[in-house]
Amino acid sequence: MKRTQYCNDVRAKDVESRVTVCGWVDTRRDHGGVVFLDLRDRTGLVQIVLNPSTNDAVAKVAHDVRTEFVLAASGVVRLRPDGNANPNMDTGEIEVMIDDCEILNRAKTPPFEISEDCAAAEETRLKYRFLDLRRPNLQRILMLRHKAAQYVRRYLSDHGFIEVETPVLTKSTPEGARDYLVPSRVNKGHFFALPQSPQLFKQLLMVAGFDRYFQIVKCFRDEDLRADRQPEFTQIDIETSFLDREDLFKIMEGLISGLWKDTVGVDLPLPFRRMSYAEAISKYGIDRPDLRVPWELKEITSHFGKSGFSTFDGIVEKGGIVKAVNCKGMMEKFPRSVLDAMKDVVAPYGAKGALYIRVQPDGSWQSPLAKAISPELQKAIAAELDMTPGDIVFIVADVPKVVNDSLAFLRVHLGKFCGVLDEKQSELLWVTDFPLLDYDAKDKRYVAMHHPFTSPHPDDIALFETDPLKIRALAYDLVLNGSELGGGSIRIHSSDVQSKVFRALGIEEKEAREKFGFLLDALSFGAPPHGGIAFGFDRLIMMLAGTESIRDVIAFPKTSSASDLMCDAPSAVDARQLKDLHIKLT
RNA sequence: GGGGUGGUAGUUCAGUUGGUUAGAACGCCGCCCUGUCACGGCGGAGGUCGCGGGUUCGAGUCCCGUCCACCCCGCCA
Numbered sequence: 130m131k132r133t134q135y136c137n138d139v140r141a142k143d144v145e146s147r148v149t150v151c152g153w154v155d156t157r158r159d160h161g162g163v164v165f166l167d168l169r170d171r172t173g174l175v176q177i178v179l180n181p182s183t184n185d186a187v188a189k190v191a192h193d194v195r196t197e198f199v200l201a202a203s204g205v206v207r208l209r210p211d212g213n214a215n216p217n218m219d220t221g222e223i224e225v226m227i228d229d230c231e232i233l234n235r236a237k238t239p240p241f242e243i244s245e246d247c248a249a250a251e252e253t254r255l256k257y258r259f260l261d262l263r264r265p266n267l268q269r270i271l272m273l274r275h276k277a278a279q280y281v282r283r284y285l286s287d288h289g290f291i292e293v294e295t296p297v298l299t300k301s302t303p304e305g306a307r308d309y310l311v312p313s314r315v316n317k318g319h320f321f322a323l324p325q326s327p328q329l330f331k332q333l334l335m336v337a338g339f340d341r342y343f344q345i346v347k348c349f350r351d352e353d354l355r356a357d358r359q360p361e362f363t364q365i366d367i368e369t370s371f372l373d374r375e376d377l378f379k380i381m382e383g384l385i386s387g388l389w390k391d392t393v394g395v396d397l398p399l400p401f402r403r404m405s406y407a408e409a410i411s412k413y414g415i416d417r418p419d420l421r422v423p424w425e426l427k428e429i430t431s432h433f434g435k436s437g438f439s440t441f442d443g444i445v446e447k448g449g450i451v452k453a454v455n456c457k458g459m460m461e462k463f464p465r466s467v468l469d470a471m472k473d474v475v476a477p478y479g480a481k482g483a484l485y486i487r488v489q490p491d492g493s494w495q496s497p498l499a500k501a502i503s504p505e506l507q508k509a510i511a512a513e514l515d516m517t518p519g520d521i522v523f524i525v526a527d528v529p530k531v532v533n534d535s536l537a538f539l540r541v542h543l544g545k546f547c548g549v550l551d552e553k554q555s556e557l558l559w560v561t562d563f564p565l566l567d568y569d570a571k572d573k574r575y576v577a578m579h580h581p582f583t584s585p586h587p588d589d590i591a592l593f594e595t596d597p598l599k600i601r602a603l604a605y606d607l608v609l610n611g612s613e614l615g616g617g618s619i620r621i622h623s624s625d626v627q628s629k630v631f632r633a634l635g636i637e638e639k640e641a642r643e644k645f646g647f648l649l650d651a652l653s654f655g656a657p658p659h660g661g662i663a664f665g666f667d668r669l670i671m672m673l674a675g676t677e678s679i680r681d682v683i684a685f686p687k688t689s690s691a692s693d694l695m696c697d698a699p700s701a702v703d704a705r706q707l708k709d710l711h712i713k714l715t
Numbered sequence: 716g717g718g719g720u721g722g723u724a725g726u727u728c729a730g731u732u733g734g735u736u737a738g739a740a741c742g743c744c745g746c747c748c749u750g751u752c753a754c755g756g757c758g759g760a761g762g763u764c765g766c767g768g769g770u771u772c773g774a775g776u777c778c779c780g781u782c783c784a785c786c787c788c789g790c791c792a
Contacts, residue, residue: 162749305792
């Protein structure tokens with residue numbers, strides 16, 4: 130029995146013709162005589178009818194068959210009798226009257242129901258991922274993922290990009306995330322690292338003259354997991370030569386908008402919006418603002434210090450800042466109980482609380498601040514924050530990081546709470562001009578904000594000597610609805626500038642040669658001006674599929690403690706294997 | 716590393732103030748049923764209450780420890 134078509138492809142056009150379908154038994158409805166089966170494959174369902182009076186073979190299968198058995202069945206397609214069509218089913222108009230069928234394999238009762246709305250705990254589903262993957266939801270997402278990958282390959286190929294594979298066994302680098310290490314058997318005591326990204330290789334491909342490179346590639350970072358973070362994940366990695374930032378943005382906007390159009394049929398407005406890092410932090414407190422929420426943050430530090438409200442005055446005297454967000458017209462949504470809960474909303478970010486101002490119909494304030502500060506000061510703040518009756522304002526005062534982190538989160542939280550955030554909207558944004566360096570207070574040194582190969586802004590080179598933290602980088606992120614889709618930079622192509630950056634990072638000449646000698650060499654052999662970007666492919670699929678968890682877009686994901694419940698990895702290994710690798714466990 | 720939530724039948728859950736034999740629904744098994752599609756009817760099986768210790772006459776319930784899953788902070792150039 131050879132399959133003639135997929136289940137969901139059997140339609141009214143096939144009436145009177147003979148078909149053979151193969152698949153899994155989704156449901157079985159036994160009427161004592163006739164047995165109805167919904168047969169499932171990757172396309173969907175079709176109802177097949179087993180009438181025991183047809184012949185002995187059909188009678189036997191009808192009796193023996195159970196859910197999730199694998200079946201091949203042949204018969205003639207016919208319209209269902211009058212009044213028996215099922216409008217909830219793609220193939221509900223027809224059914225296949227089976228006269229020949231075979232159980233290809235039996236199946237144990239599955240630990241959970243293979244269905245769209247399966248309620249089993251994720252832990253159980255991860256252990257039996259091969260069964261979970263039978264569910265139509267996950268099948269749809271993986272097919273979407275396939276389609277997206279195909280689109281990306283086609284678009285980039287059409288734009289002259291060449292897909293090149295880079296090593297998975299590579300060299301550990303000191304900067305950035307923790308590496309996954311692979312011991313070398315041949316070179317005792319030495320280790321490969323799995324790539325955090327193919328960063329250096331793609332730059333070397335530019336030096337080699339490939340001009341436009343891409344790769345859909347696995348990357349590895351040994352850091353703690355989150356709902357949108359896995360230890361191994363996939364990037365669309367891209368690098369180009371002889372293009373400036375604007376050229377690159379244009380090609381990438383075409384890629385992303387085309388991807389949205391091709392996979393989910395959504396038109397993204399072009400060009401994408403732009404914002405500097407400094408503006409993003411100022412207005413939203415974060416470098417990946419969710420622009421679906423209309424409210425902006427406003428700094429009101431200058432009004433405090435001698436305001437009479439000692440809590441804020443003290444914070445400002447110690448160099449802290451005060452910022453506020455005005456939820457226009459939302460006062461009524463905040464009864465006392467909700468206001469009290471705000472403390473818990475900002476607590477994870479280190480804020481002691483979020484002070485509120487409710488603007489009454491007569492313009493007066495209902496606020497812990499109302500009695501503490503003068504009417505004149507109230508007026509000035511009201512003007513600054515555009516406060517009108519019915520507004521509610523939340524204020525946080527603390528060190529800048531705490532204020533920005535907590536208000537950035539609170540702003541989106543409030544937007545969702547007040548219903549002003551439209552989940553269906555897609556707000557894309559390029560964030561540009563990131564700082565080149567960040568200061569690591571723990572290690573007392575500068576670290577690269579993006580990575581050590583990012584070009585400083587040419588206008589800011591002099592700042593290396595005076596104020597390194599003010600140096601802007603030619604680095605950028607693409608942000609969608611508060612989530613980072615990707616980021617990249619124009620790279621350093623001069624070994625002089627590269628040395629300058631290494632020096633600023635406190636990487637000695639000798640260490641730089643040791644760790645990155647091949648890159649410095651390459652830059653000195655005629656490196657073209659180049660730059661690129663990398664997109665988190667899994668996150669793109671999350672957006673397209675509308676899922677909350679990255680595990681939903683990966684066929685075989687890991688748990689939040691980085692283990693695989695299905696194959697029980699990682700696991701202990703034989704003593705012999707360790708010996709070969711010159712490894713002794715402590 | 717820190718905080719939070721959860722873990723009871725195959726699955727999803729309930730389980731009172733610590734009290735006799737730990738329940739429900741779905742699923743599963745058997746029988747009946749020839750037009751169902753959440754088919755229906757009758758009957759039945761199914762439990763290391765995550766694991767270890769403690770308190771108690773008595774622990775699913777209280778205490779201590781521990782493991783696992785999920786979410787958040789730190790971390791993730």
